[in-house]
Amino acid sequence: MTRLGTGIGWRPEIADAVERMPGIDWVEVVAENTCPGHLPESLVRLRERGVTVVPHGVSLGLGGAERPDKGRLTALAERSAALGSPLVTEHIAFVRAGGPLTATPSLEAGHLLPVPRTRDALDVLCENVRIAQAALPVPLAVENIAALIAWPGEEFTEGQFLYELADRTGVRLLIDVANLHTNHVNRGEDPAKALAELPLEAIAYVHVAGGFERDGVWHDSHAHPVPRPVLDVLTDLASRVSPPGVLLERDENFPEPTELERELGAIREAVRDGERSAVKRELVRLGRDASAAQHARPDRAAEGAAKTAGPVAVRPAAEVAPSAEPVPAGPGGEGDAVDEAVRERLGVAQAALLSALVAGTPVPEGFDRVRLGVQARALAAKRAGVVAKVAPELPVILGDGYRPAFLAYAQGRPMRGGYRQDALDFAEQVLLDGRLEEGRARRELRTWWLDRSGPAPRARSPLARVGRIGRALIRR
Numbered sequence: 001m002t003r004l005g006t007g008i009g010w011r012p013e014i015a016d017a018v019e020r021m022p023g024i025d026w027v028e029v030v031a032e033n034t035c036p037g038h039l040p041e042s043l044v045r046l047r048e049r050g051v052t053v054v055p056h057g058v059s060l061g062l063g064g065a066e067r068p069d070k071g072r073l074t075a076l077a078e079r080s081a082a083l084g085s086p087l088v089t090e091h092i093a094f095v096r097a098g099g100p101l102t103a104t105p106s107l108e109a110g111h112l113l114p115v116p117r118t119r120d121a122l123d124v125l126c127e128n129v130r131i132a133q134a135a136l137p138v139p140l141a142v143e144n145i146a147a148l149i150a151w152p153g154e155e156f157t158e159g160q161f162l163y164e165l166a167d168r169t170g171v172r173l174l175i176d177v178a179n180l181h182t183n184h185v186n187r188g189e190d191p192a193k194a195l196a197e198l199p200l201e202a203i204a205y206v207h208v209a210g211g212f213e214r215d216g217v218w219h220d221s222h223a224h225p226v227p228r229p230v231l232d233v234l235t236d237l238a239s240r241v242s243p244p245g246v247l248l249e250r251d252e253n254f255p256e257p258t259e260l261e262r263e264l265g266a267i268r269e270a271v272r273d274g275e276r277s278a279v280k281r282e283l284v285r286l287g288r289d290a291s292a293a294q295h296a297r298p299d300r301a302a303e304g305a306a307k308t309a310g311p312v313a314v315r316p317a318a319e320v321a322p323s324a325e326p327v328p329a330g331p332g333g334e335g336d337a338v339d340e341a342v343r344e345r346l347g348v349a350q351a352a353l354l355s356a357l358v359a360g361t362p363v364p365e366g367f368d369r370v371r372l373g374v375q376a377r378a379l380a381a382k383r384a385g386v387v388a389k390v391a392p393e394l395p396v397i398l399g400d401g402y403r404p405a406f407l408a409y410a411q412g413r414p415m416r417g418g419y420r421q422d423a424l425d426f427a428e429q430v431l432l433d434g435r436l437e438e439g440r441a442r443r444e445l446r447t448w449w450l451d452r453s454g455p456a457p458r459a460r461s462p463l464a465r466v467g468r469i470g471r472a473l474i475r476r
Contacts, residue, residue, distance in 0.1 A: 002086045004052060004205050004245025006268060008260065011250070015042035017257035023264070026052035028247055029083070031075070032059055036082035047084065055079040057090040062128045062142065063115035064094035065101055065347030073135040080138050087139045087204060089174045090132070092125065092165070097350040101343060107354045108415040110386065110422075111379050116151035116349065117161045120342050127338045129169045141172035141204035146182035146211075146220035148375045152366025158189060159197025172204035177233040178211060178220060178249075184229075185218035186371075191233045195240060205245030208234055208267050217374055223253035226263055231270040238274025239281070246271060252385075360412040380410040383422060391423035397444045398430075405430055424453055 005025030010018055019042055027046060047053055060072050080088045093112035098104040115121045133140050166173055180191040210224035248264055355361040357376045363369050384406040388395045395402040409429050415422045427449040436442045
C-alpha cells in the first residue's frame with residue numbers, strides 16, 4: 001500500500017501557501033475542479049518537486065441506484081493519469097435520484113447524501129464499485145460521509161457496512177474521522193465501535209476536518225478549526241493501525257498559513273499519540289505474557305496433548321467477520337449482477353427522500369421530520385454559497401438581498417443542470433417574480449442573464465441586442 005505521509009487539500013485560494021508549507025508530502029484536489037490539459041501551475045510545480053497529487057471525486061454517486069456514469073468515470077480516469085496519481089477516491093453516497101429508472105423527474109442534490117445501510121443498498125453499491133474499479137487505471141478508495149439524517153430500517157452499523165463493502169469488492173477505504181465524529185453527534189454512533197469493526201488493513205488514508213455544532217446538530221463545514229474530539233478519534237484510529245496517509249481538509253474561510261501549519265502539527269501529534277499508545281499496549285501485553293510464562297507450572301500431560309493435536313489453524317483475515325454476526329452477501333455478492341428490481345426499490349426510496357429535501361414534497365415515512373428540515377436548509381444554504389462562487393456577479397448586483405432571495409428561490413425549485421444552470425435559473429426567477437424594482441440592480445441583472453442565457457455570447461451591436469431580447473421574450 002502506498003505510504004503518503006501528511007497532506008493537505010489543495011485549493012486555489014491557498015495554493016501559494018501550500019507550496020511554501022514545510023512537511024507537505026502530498027495534496028488532494030477536487031477531481032471535478034481540475035482540467036487534465038490545463039493544470040494549475042501550482043500543481044505542476046508540486047508534482048515536479050515529487051509531491052503526490054490525488055484526485056478526489058465528489059459527483060460520481062456510487063451509492064445511487066443507477067450504475068456509474070461512463071462519462072464521469074472516464075473523466076476521473078483522465079485526471080488520475082494527468083496527475084500521475086497512485087489512486088483515486090470517491091464517496092459512499094448518492095448525489096442524484098429519479099429519472100428513467102423510477103419514471104420520476106431527475107433530481108440533483110448538489111451534496112453527498114447517506115446511503116441506507118441495507119442489503120439492497122449494499123448489493124447495489126458493491127456492483128457500482130466493481131464497475132468503477134474496472135474503468136479506472138489505478139486503485140479506488142471510497143470515503144464514509146457525514147450525515148444529518150438516518151434511514152429507517154437499517155440492517156448494518158457503519159463499521160459492518162464498510163467491512164462488507166471492502167470484503168466483497170477489495171476496494172480501499174478513505175476513513176474520515178471528522179465524519180465519524182459527526183455521526184456520533186447527529187446519530188449517536190460510537191466512533192470507537194465503528195473503528196473496531198473496520199477492516200483496518202483496507203485503509204488507504206485518513207481525512208481530518210473541522211466543523212461546528214448548532215442546536216445539537218454537528219455541521220461538517222470544512223470551514224472551521226479541527227476540534228479536539230476529532231483529533232481524539234484520529235488518535236484512537238492510529239492506536240489500532242498506522243495510517244498510510246493523513247490529510248487536512250479545508251474548503252473555505254481559510255485562515256493564515258501559520259494557522260494551517262499549526263493544525264497540521266496537531267494532526268501529526270495526534271497520530272504520534274496513537275502510535276505511542278499502541279506501543280505501550282504491546283509492551284504491557286508482552287510483559288504480562290512473560291510473567292505468566294515465568295510463573296506457569298509445567299504440565300506434562302498438557303504438553304503431550306498439544307504435540308498430539310498438531311498445529312492450530314489460523315483463519316485468513318478475509319474470513320474474520322466483524323463483531324456482529326456475518327450477513328450473507330446475497331444478490332450482487334461475489335461479482336453477481338444486481339437484479340434490476342433491487343435497483344428500482346433503492347431508486348424509488350432515494351428519489352422520495354431527495355424530492356422531500358429539494359422539492360418540498362412530503363417527508364417519507366420513518367424519517368425524522370425535524371432533521372430532514374435541517375438537512376433541507378443546509379442543502380439550500382450550500383447551493384447559495386456555491387452559486388455565489390460560480391457566479392460572483394450575482395451577490396455584487398443584489399447585495400444583501402442575494403442570500404434571502406436565493407433561499408426563497410431554492411424552496412421547491414431543485415437544481416436541474418448543475419450550479420451554473422442554477423445561477424441562470426435563479427436570475428431568471430428574480431426577474432420574473434417582480435420583487436426586484438426597476439433600477440440599477442434590475443438592469444444589471446437583466447444584462448447579466450441575457451449575456452449568459454443563450455448558446456453564444458451576446459453580440460454588442462444595438463440591432464443584435466434588440467433581436468436577442470426579442471428571442472428571449474419569445475422563449476418566455
